[in-house]
Amino acid sequence: xxxxxxxxxxxxxxxxxxxxxxxxxxxxxxxxxxxxxxxxxxxxxxxxxxxxxxxxxxxxxxxxxxxxxxxxxxxxxxxxxxxxxxxxxxxxxxxxxxxxxxxxxxxxxxxxxxxxxxxxxxxxxxxxxxxxxxxxxxxxxxxxxxxxxxxxxxxxxxxxxxxxxxxxxxxxxxxxxxxxxxxxxxxxxxxxxxxxxxxxxxxxxxxxxxxxxxxxxxxxxxxxxxxxxxxxxx
Numbered sequence: 001x002x003x004x005x006x007x008x009x010x011x012x013x014x015x016x017x018x019x020x021x022x023x024x025x026x027x028x029x030x031x032x033x034x035x036x037x038x039x040x041x042x043x044x045x046x047x048x049x050x051x052x053x054x055x056x057x058x059x060x061x062x063x064x065x066x067x068x069x070x071x072x073x074x075x076x077x078x079x080x081x082x083x084x085x086x087x088x089x090x091x092x093x094x095x096x097x098x099x100x101x102x103x104x105x106x107x108x109x110x111x112x113x114x115x116x117x118x119x120x121x122x123x124x125x126x127x128x129x130x131x132x133x134x135x136x137x138x139x140x141x142x143x144x145x146x147x148x149x150x151x152x153x154x155x156x157x158x159x160x161x162x163x164x165x166x167x168x169x170x171x172x173x174x175x176x177x178x179x180x181x182x183x184x185x186x187x188x189x190x191x192x193x194x195x196x197x198x199x200x201x202x203x204x205x206x207x208x209x210x211x212x213x214x215x216x217x218x219x220x221x222x223x224x225x226x227x228x229x230x231x232x233x234x
Contacts, residue, residue, distance in 0.1 A: 001025060001026040001060070001061060001142055001153055001185045002024040002044065002047070002058075002059070002060055002153055003022075003024075003057075003059040004021045004022050004023070004043075004056075004057075004058055004059075005021055005056055005057040005058075005059065006019050006055070006057070007014060007019075007021075007053035007055065007056030007058065007074070008020075008053065008054055008055045009039075009051055009118055009229055010054055011042065011051060015212045016039050016042045016193055017042055018211065019210075019211075020039070020043060020055075020056075020210045020212065021212070022204050024153070025030050026185055027183075027184075027185055028157055028185055029154065029179055029186040029199055030186065030188070030201075030203070030204065031189070031190055031199065031202070031203045031204070032189050032190075032203075032204045033191070033204065033231060034191075034205065035191070035204050036191065038128060038206045038208055038209075038210060039206065039209070039210035040157075040189040040191075041082075041083065041157055041189060042191055043147040043189070044080060044082075044155045044157050044207050047155060047187070048070055048074070048155060049065070049068055049070040049072075049073045050080075052067070052143070053066060054179055056218075058217065060073070060076050060077075060078060061076070061077075061152070063076065063161055068112055074102075074149060075102070076152075077150070078152070078188075079124075079146035079154045079155065080146070080154075080227040081143055081146050081157060081159070082157050082204075083089070083157040083161045083189075085138045085141070085142040087133070087138050087141060088096070088132040089129075089130075089131050090129065090131075091123050091129070091130055092126065092128060092129055093125050093127070093129075093130050093133070094112070094127065094131065094150065096145055097112050097145055098112065099145075100146070100148040100149055101148045103150075106150070107196060108149050108150070110147045110148055110149075110234070115144040115147055115148060116180070117138045118174060118177075119141075119144050121137055121140065122137070122140060122141055122144055125137065135163050136163050136167030136170060139159060139171050140174065141183060142202070143156075143159075143174070143175070143178075144213040149177075149198065151184070152183075152184070152185060153184070153187065154183040154185070154187070155187050155189075156175070156186060156187070156188045156189070157189045158189055158191065159172075159175065159195070160172075160192050160195045168192075168195065172195060172199065176198065176199065179199075186200065188200055188201065193221065197218045201217060202218075203215070203216050203218070203221065204216065204230045204232075208230070213231065214231075
């Protein structure tokens with residue numbers, strides 16, 4: 001579904017992503033684990049075209065999308081849920097969802113009613129301004145808005161950021177259900193390894209300068225605490 005080949009991405013004069021390669025199989029759930037500042041978010045922004053790489057390739061379903069603008073990459077079936085959520089201000093919950101809608105003729109396509117089935121709290125607050133929702137509700141709105149584009153792959157950045165443990169559990173259960181019941185592919189960025197283990201089976205361990213220092217399964221992480229100490233603890 002997604003292949004990143006030796007990309008190099010700069011922000012200003014800083015060389016953030018240095019020769020990164022990874023891949024995600026169709027229907028797979030993969031996480032990039034690493035400390036703050038190693039380039040995890042920039043990786044997602046490179047894939048969606050917000051911070052395009054200066055060299056290397058990004059291939060989605062066999063098509064080179066490296067030089068495409070974000071809106072054209074989104075039309076290829078890629079949804080990006082940033083950690084900041086970026087709820088449109090002064091728009092209601094429903095308006096936020098409608099604005100992101102992309103029609104699809106495939107069976108089981110996402111509609112506003114289907115989003116409300118998954119996120120009933122959004123239905124009850126459909127006329128409320130999106131930015132006045134709680135942190136957990138805004139996260140649900142951001143995910144629901146991404147689904148309105150009928151994506152094939154979702155890039156999910158730090159879904160647990162700023163949420164209470166109870167809200168984290170709620171969001172995780174919803175995301176798990178989405179990827180278990182629908183033909184979606186997930187590339188997740190998360191610093192909380194416990195959340196990552198629940199949502200993904202394969203994990204890229206990212207070190208400084210975005211260097212991949214290993215690829216491990218959830219089982220290998222659980223069996224070897226040294227992986228967590230080496231790659232995630234400060």
